[in-house]
Amino acid sequence: MIDSSLLSSFRAKRVLITGGLGFIGSNLARALVEAGSEVVLVDSLVPEYGGNLANVEGLEGAVRINISDVRDEHSFRHLIRDQDILFNLAGQTSHLDSMVDPFTDLEINCRSQLSILEACRHHNPEVVVVFASTRQIYGRPQFLPVDEGHPIAPVDVNGIHKAAGEWYHLLYSQAYGIRVSVLRLTNTYGPRMRVKDDRQTFLGSWLKAVLSDEPLTIFGDGRQQRDFTYVDDAVQALLLVAARSDAWGQVFNLGGERPVSLLELAQVLVRVRGGGNYQLVDFPRDRKAIDIGDYYADYSKIRDGLGWQPEVPLEEGLARSLSFYGEHGEHYWNADI
Amino acid sequence: MIDSSLLSSFRAKRVLITGGLGFIGSNLARALVEAGSEVVLVDSLVPEYGGNLANVEGLEGAVRINISDVRDEHSFRHLIRDQDILFNLAGQTSHLDSMVDPFTDLEINCRSQLSILEACRHHNPEVVVVFASTRQIYGRPQFLPVDEGHPIAPVDVNGIHKAAGEWYHLLYSQAYGIRVSVLRLTNTYGPRMRVKDDRQTFLGSWLKAVLSDEPLTIFGDGRQQRDFTYVDDAVQALLLVAARSDAWGQVFNLGGERPVSLLELAQVLVRVRGGGNYQLVDFPRDRKAIDIGDYYADYSKIRDGLGWQPEVPLEEGLARSLSFYGEHGEHYWNADI
Numbered sequence: 001m002i003d004s005s006l007l008s009s010f011r012a013k014r015v016l017i018t019g020g021l022g023f024i025g026s027n028l029a030r031a032l033v034e035a036g037s038e039v040v041l042v043d044s045l046v047p048e049y050g051g052n053l054a055n056v057e058g059l060e061g062a063v064r065i066n067i068s069d070v071r072d073e074h075s076f077r078h079l080i081r082d083q084d085i086l087f088n089l090a091g092q093t094s095h096l097d098s099m100v101d102p103f104t105d106l107e108i109n110c111r112s113q114l115s116i117l118e119a120c121r122h123h124n125p126e127v128v129v130v131f132a133s134t135r136q137i138y139g140r141p142q143f144l145p146v147d148e149g150h151p152i153a154p155v156d157v158n159g160i161h162k163a164a165g166e167w168y169h170l171l172y173s174q175a176y177g178i179r180v181s182v183l184r185l186t187n188t189y190g191p192r193m194r195v196k197d198d199r200q201t202f203l204g205s206w207l208k209a210v211l212s213d214e215p216l217t218i219f220g221d222g223r224q225q226r227d228f229t230y231v232d233d234a235v236q237a238l239l240l241v242a243a244r245s246d247a248w249g250q251v252f253n254l255g256g257e258r259p260v261s262l263l264e265l266a267q268v269l270v271r272v273r274g275g276g277n278y279q280l281v282d283f284p285r286d287r288k289a290i291d292i293g294d295y296y297a298d299y300s301k302i303r304d305g306l307g308w309q310p311e312v313p314l315e316e317g318l319a320r321s322l323s324f325y326g327e328h329g330e331h332y333w334n335a336d337i
Numbered sequence: 338m339i340d341s342s343l344l345s346s347f348r349a350k351r352v353l354i355t356g357g358l359g360f361i362g363s364n365l366a367r368a369l370v371e372a373g374s375e376v377v378l379v380d381s382l383v384p385e386y387g388g389n390l391a392n393v394e395g396l397e398g399a400v401r402i403n404i405s406d407v408r409d410e411h412s413f414r415h416l417i418r419d420q421d422i423l424f425n426l427a428g429q430t431s432h433l434d435s436m437v438d439p440f441t442d443l444e445i446n447c448r449s450q451l452s453i454l455e456a457c458r459h460h461n462p463e464v465v466v467v468f469a470s471t472r473q474i475y476g477r478p479q480f481l482p483v484d485e486g487h488p489i490a491p492v493d494v495n496g497i498h499k500a501a502g503e504w505y506h507l508l509y510s511q512a513y514g515i516r517v518s519v520l521r522l523t524n525t526y527g528p529r530m531r532v533k534d535d536r537q538t539f540l541g542s543w544l545k546a547v548l549s550d551e552p553l554t555i556f557g558d559g560r561q562q563r564d565f566t567y568v569d570d571a572v573q574a575l576l577l578v579a580a581r582s583d584a585w586g587q588v589f590n591l592g593g594e595r596p597v598s599l600l601e602l603a604q605v606l607v608r609v610r611g612g613g614n615y616q617l618v619d620f621p622r623d624r625k626a627i628d629i630g631d632y633y634a635d636y637s638k639i640r641d642g643l644g645w646q647p648e649v650p651l652e653e654g655l656a657r658s659l660s661f662y663g664e665h666g667e668h669y670w671n672a673d674i
Contacts, residue, residue, distance in 0.1 A: 167497045175626040289512040
C-alpha cells in the first residue's frame with residue numbers, strides 16, 4: 001500500500017521508532033521491514049498507552065524490540081547512536097488523563113522530548129528526526145479548515161505539552177541544525193490502534209463497541225466535525241517527510257478526505273459493520289471543559305509540497321479496521337496491555 | 338507613585354508573592370506594605386536568579402519572608418492556604434541559560450507552575466492569581482507593534498516554557514474557574530533588578546557597566562528595537578489586574594512609552610549618567626540563534642480596558658535607576674546572591 005519507490009529509499013537504513021509497539025509505530029515498522037530497513041522499536045508498554053506486543057505479531061526476527069521508556073535518558077543515549085532516522089512517536093495521548101495527572105504528561109510529552117533531542121544533539125547530530133505532533137495544539141479552531149498558520153492555542157494539558165514538544169523539535173532544528181520534520185496528526189485510525197478504551201481516540205472504543213454489539217456513545221448532539229486519516233496514509237506521510245530534504249525544518253498538517261460529523265461517522269460505521277446502534281448522551285463536564293468543537297485540517301501544504309494526500313476512503317478504512325479486529329480483537333480488548 | 342485609590346483595595350489583604358525577593362516582587366511588596374496588606378514573600382535565592390535580601394532592606398517586620406523554592410510542592414501547598422491573592426512571579430528568566438540547561442528551566446517554568454496551580458485548585462480555589470508572562474513567547478515578531486493576538490511562536494527554551502506556564506494558568510481559569518490574570522511583560526527595569534550580569538535583562542548589566550566606567554556592549558548593529566517598562570509602572574499593572582474582576586481570565590501586554598533602538602538606549606544612558614561609552618560587537622553565535630529581532634508591544638488592550646499606561650519616561654526611569662545603584666550598588670554587584 002505504501003509507494004514502492006518511496007520504500008526503496010529506506011533500504012538498509014537504520015531506523016529507531018519510539019512508541020514502536022504502538023499503533024502508528026507498529027504499522028510504520030511493517031512498512032520499514034518491507035523496505036529492508038534495520039528497525040529498532042523502543043516502547044515501555046505502559047498499560048494505559050498504545051503499546052501492545054500483538055502489534056508486532058509476524059515481525060519476530062525482522063525487528064529489534066527494546067523495552068524501555070523515553071523517560072530513561074541513559075538508555076536512550078545509547079540507543080540513538082548510529083541511527084539514520086528517528087521516528088519519534090512515543091507520547092501520552094489521552095486529553096482527559098493529562099488533566100487528571102498533568103505531571104506524567106509533562107514527563108513524557110515535554111521532559112522526554114527534551115532529553116531525546118539533547119541525545120540527538122550530543123550523540124547523533126546527523127540523524128533525521130520525524131516528530132508526531134497533533135491537531136490538539138490548535139485548541140478550538142478560530143477558522144476552518146485549519147492550516148499550519150492557525151494560532152497555537154491549546155486548551156488542555158496534553159495540547160500544551162505537545163505544543164512544547166513540537167517547539168523543542170523546531171528549536172533544535174533552528175539552533176543546532178538537527179534535521180527535523182513535524183507532522184500534525186488528526187484522528188488516525190486503523191488496525192493495531194488501542195480500542196479497549198478511548199485513550200487513543202474515541203473511534204478506537206467505537207470499533208470495539210460495534211463489534212461487541214454495544215451502542216456507540218456520542219457526546220453532545222453529534223454535529224461536531226472531525227477528519228480521519230487511515231493509518232497507511234499516515235505511514236506514507238511519515239516516510240515521505242523523512243525521505244525528502246525539503247521537508248526538514250517544516251511542519252505539515254495531515255487530514256482526511258472530508259470533514260465528517262460524529263453522527264455521520266457512527267452511521268457509516270454501523271452501515272459498514274452491517275448492524276449496531278448509537279446513543280447521544282450529554283457531554284460529561286470534564287470533557288466539555290476541554291472540548292475543541294469542530295476541527296478539520298487544511299492539508300494543502302503537504303499535498304502541494306510533497307504530493308501526499310489521503311488515499312484510503314473512510315468506508316474502506318473502517319471496513320479494513322473491522323476486519324482486523326474481527327480477527328484479532330481478543331489481543332486488543334482482553335489484553336493486559 | 339502607585340495610585341492611592343488602587344492601593345486602598347489591598348488593605349488587609351493576604352498576599353503571597355513567589356519570587357518575592359526578586360526585582361519586580363520586592364518592588365511590588367513595597368507597594369503592598371504601603372497599602373496595608375499582609376505580605377508573604379516566597380523565594381529560594383537561587384544565585385543565578387533575581388532574589389536578593391538587599392531588595393527588602395527596610396521592610397523588616399513588615400513582610401514575612403519564607404525561603405523556599407516553587408519546585409517544593411509540599412511547602413507551597415501549606416503556603417497558599419488562606420491567601421487572598423497570589424502574585425506568581427518566580428521564574429528562570431535567562432534565555433541563554435535555558436538553552437544550556439533546559440531541564441532546570443522546565444522544572445521552574447513548567448513543572449512548578451503546574452504544581453502551584455494544582456495547589457490553588459485543591460487548597461485555595463478562591464485565590465486571585467496574577468501570572469508574570471513575557472513577550473518572549475511571541476518569538477520573532479511577525480508584525481509590529483505586537484498585540485495579544487500575535488501568534489505564540491517562541492524561539493528558545495525559556496519562551497517555550499513560559500508559553501506553557503501561561504497556558505496552564507489560562508487552562509486552570511477555563512477548566513476550574515481559578516481567577517487568573519496574565520501580564521506579558523516586556524523589558525522591565527529599575528531599582529532592585531539584577532545587574533551583576535544580563536540574566537534578567539541586558540539593561541541590568543548596562544547599568545552596572547556605565548556606573549563602573551566600563552563600555553556598554555551592543556550585539557549587532559544596535560538597530561534592534563525594544564520597549565521598556567519602568568518597574569513602578571509594572572507594579573501598577575500587577576495591582577490593577579488583581580483588583581479588577583474584568584481582568585480575570587484575560588491576557589494583557591505591557592509596553593513602554595515608545596520603541597527605542599539599542600543604540601539610542603545606550604546613548605540615552607550615557608547622557609543621563611553624564612559619561613561613558615559603548616561598543617558594537619558581533620552577535621555571539623549562541624545568542625544570534627535565539628535572537629528575536631525587533632520587538633515592541635501594542636498595549637492598547639490594558640490601556641483602553643483598564644486605564645493603564647506607562648507613566649515614567651525612559652530618561653526619568655534610567656535616572657532613578659542610576660541613582661539607586663549609585664547608592665546601593667555594592668549589594669548588587671558584589672553580592673553572592
